[in-house]
Amino acid sequence: MKTRLEKLIISLNFTEAKALVDSLNKVELENYLLDLCYESENIIYYSFVFDMLKSKETSFIHYIASIILSQPLCHIEGAYQAAFYHAKKAVELDEDDIELKEYLLFFNDIPDKLLSNQEAKTLAKEIINLNPKSEVAKQYI
Template structure:
């Protein structure tokens, strides 16, 4: 399955690749894209996710775009900034998703520190109100 997805995307057959992705769970989509990007470090996978975002903007697709840029493709100039943009956009689209808020805290830990300390503390406090057991948020309070 992952090889088929990889071949469709690399050959720019986005229509068939989208049909394949539509049949996957969110966990499978995340796992497959992380594996493909770590293996190849090819930005075409981000381009595919961005193309899907153009058709239907969702918090989940912004999250996928963000993790692709902030992890396997983080060595590219501007990748963290673009990832931060997508992470913030994901939260705008799904304000109740506490895991997205926890993920956004990551941007305070990177060398670029795109989320300042005050913003991280404020966000962590919001997370704790919703999810008091959040170990991620507790580190910022």
């Protein structure tokens, strides 16, 4: 499956690639795309995810775009800023998703510190109010 997806994306056959990923669950999609990005460090996978966003904007697809840019493609100039944008959009689209909010805290730890200490503390308090057991959020309070 991963090899077929890779061939479709590399050949810019995004329509068939999207049809293929429709049969995957969220974990599979995230794992396949991250694996492909780590293996090749090719920005075409971000282009594919961006194309998916144009078809249907969801918090999960914004998350995937963010994770691709902030991890395997983080060495590209501006990748963290673009990843931060997608992470904020993901939270905006699904304000009840605590895991997305916890992920947003990551942007306080990177060298660029795109999420200020004050913003991280405020967000962490919000997360704690929703989930008092959040170990991630407790680190920022």
